[in-house]
Amino acid sequence: MNPIAQELNTTIQEAGPHIFDMLSDMGKALFFPKGILSQSAEAKVKAHKINATIGIAKEGPSVLSLSSVTQYVTGIEPDEYLPYAPSFGIPALREQWKKDLYKKNPSLGSQTVSLPVVTSGITHGVSVISDMWVNSGDVIVLPDMFWGNYNMTFCVRNHAQLVHFKAYDDGLTRFNVDDFERVMREQAKKNDKLITVLNFPHNPSGYTLSKTEADRVAAILIDIAQEGTNVVAACDDAYFGLFFEEETSKESLFAKIAGKHPRLLAIKLDGATKEDYVWGFRTGFVTYGIAADTNIEGVYEALEKKTAGCIRGNISNASHLSQTILLKSMTDDNYDGLKQEKFNLLKSRADRLKVVLKDPKYADGFDVYPFNSGYFMCIRLKDVNAEKLRVHLLDNYGVGLISMGDKNIRVAFSCLEEKDVTTLFDIILSGINDLRKA
Numbered sequence: 016m017n018p019i020a021q022e023l024n025t026t027i028q029e030a031g032p033h034i035f036d037m038l039s040d041m042g043k044a045l046f047f048p049k050g051i052l053s054q055s056a057e058a059k060v061k062a063h064k065i066n067a068t069i070g071i072a073k074e075g076p077s078v079l080s081l082s083s084v085t086q087y088v089t090g091i092e093p094d095e096y097l098p099y100a101p102s103f104g105i106p107a108l109r110e111q112w113k114k115d116l117y118k119k120n121p122s123l124g125s126q127t128v129s130l131p132v133v134t135s136g137i138t139h140g141v142s143v144i145s146d147m148w149v150n151s152g153d154v155i156v157l158p159d160m161f162w163g164n165y166n167m168t169f170c171v172r173n174h175a176q177l178v179h180f181k182a183y184d185d186g187l188t189r190f191n192v193d194d195f196e197r198v199m200r201e202q203a204k205k206n207d208k209l210i211t212v213l214n215f216p217h218n219p220s221g222y223t224l225s226k227t228e229a230d231r232v233a234a235i236l237i238d239i240a241q242e243g244t245n246v247v248a249a250c251d252d253a254y255f256g257l258f259f260e261e262e263t264s265k266e267s268l269f270a271k272i273a274g275k276h277p278r279l280l281a282i283k284l285d286g287a288t289k290e291d292y293v294w295g296f297r298t299g300f301v302t303y304g305i306a307a308d309t310n311i312e313g314v315y316e317a318l319e320k321k322t323a324g325c326i327r328g329n330i331s332n333a334s335h336l337s338q339t340i341l342l343k344s345m346t347d348d349n350y351d352g353l354k355q356e357k358f359n360l361l362k363s364r365a366d367r368l369k370v371v372l373k374d375p376k377y378a379d380g381f382d383v384y385p386f387n388s389g390y391f392m393c394i395r396l397k398d399v400n401a402e403k404l405r406v407h408l409l410d411n412y413g414v415g416l417i418s419m420g421d422k423n424i425r426v427a428f429s430c431l432e433e434k435d436v437t438t439l440f441d442i443i444l445s446g447i448n449d450l451r452k453a
């Protein structure tokens with residue numbers, strides 16, 4: 016074991032022994048090297064005469080650049096986007112994201128959380144936490160409807176074992192918290208450590224827990240931890256903020272579970288991708304929330320260093336240009352207003368869907384999964400195959416949707432103009448009737 020990793024492990028073990036036990040073998044071995052990066056960080060502060068440490072090129076006091084590149088970026092100096100960003104992310108952006116976490120999740124109150132570490136999008140955040148916390152064979156409890164990429168990260172890359180609960184009751188009236196509890200408790204009896212990913216707004220169904228349901232999920236996780244199982248609860252908040260209905264919980268589950276028990280590790284995976292409509296920026300964040308009586312800041316720092324070490328060993332660091340633009344956007348006076356405008360637009364689409372889908376004619380062809388948030392909604396087909404319908408709609412009506420399993424179709428209403436909502440569902444119904452006749 017590298018001595019720096021050993022040092023980080025000792026810090027974590029002393030103040031958070033259960034957190035240490037939850038780390039994967041790779042998580043235990045990870046560290047942030049005191050090599051070129053930290054030597055050049057020191058030089059940046061102290062080497063006023065000559066700084067010949069890092070692998071970039073300079074011309075005078077600035078970064079060397081090609082005007083064929085820089086001509087496309089106005090209002091930002093090349094020094095603010097051409098050099099490497101730190102593996103941890105730009106410090107000012109990390110601080111800003113953290114400040115906003117408290118604003119967006121008031122029930123965090125005085126609970127301390129780590130400084131967010133910047134990843135290259137949320138997918139990368141999922142992969143990093145998978146490396147850090149998932150050993151081969153570890154159980155991850157997920158709903159039976161889930162974002163397919165978890166399979167790639169958790170199973171193909173890290174050999175986790177997925178155990179599913181039923182996301183919805185048969186009548187599609189509500190998210191199935193009962194089955195979540197059943198599966199979690201059953202697995203807690205068989206395993207010392209359990210991992211779960213809580214993704215709300217949910218991809219693919221577009222559901223977010225109500226305030227009461229969210230309280231119940233948090234209570235289940237805390238209770239399982241209290242009874243002696245180590246719980247890694249990752250909140251995938253990719254679509255955070257897009258909550259369209261009154262009774263929907265408007266805060267991340269992270270805020271309800273961070274710091275609630277020494278055996279409960281809360282991880283927040285979020286990012287600007289969907290929240291700030293910058294899909295190609297690839298800017299995500301990993302934030303930890305733990306309970307420890309002593310040296311909690313030391314444990315957070317050690318976890319941040321292991322996370323940044325994991326990033327250093329795979330992509331080294333995330334896009335500097337994206338981070339710089341995001342930081343400027345977040346500190347723009349118009350930021351909140353501009354976000355509200357786009358929120359209103361997406362909400363009006365969700366509202367329109369609700370109205371259109373009240374028409375009883377659709378019940379002949381499909382049921383609608385409850386939805387109240389995010390980018391998506393799903394329908395469950397009564398008697399035709401989802402993939403056959405998808406292909407039929409594409410070939411005969413020029414309509415593109417996603418089929419999921421035999422029965423489900425996912426609609427990204429985030430891409431759907433209000434005026435097209437009725438047309439879309441009428442076409443779906445026509446397609447179903449075509450297949451029934453065939």
Ligand SMILES: Cc1ncc(COP(=O)(O)O)c(C=O)c1O
Binds near residue numbers: 136162289294299
């Ligand atoms: C639930 C969920 N998590 C994470 C992501 C990935 O986000 P990013 O594009 O930032 O990697 C997505 C994107 O589709 C998603 O639906």
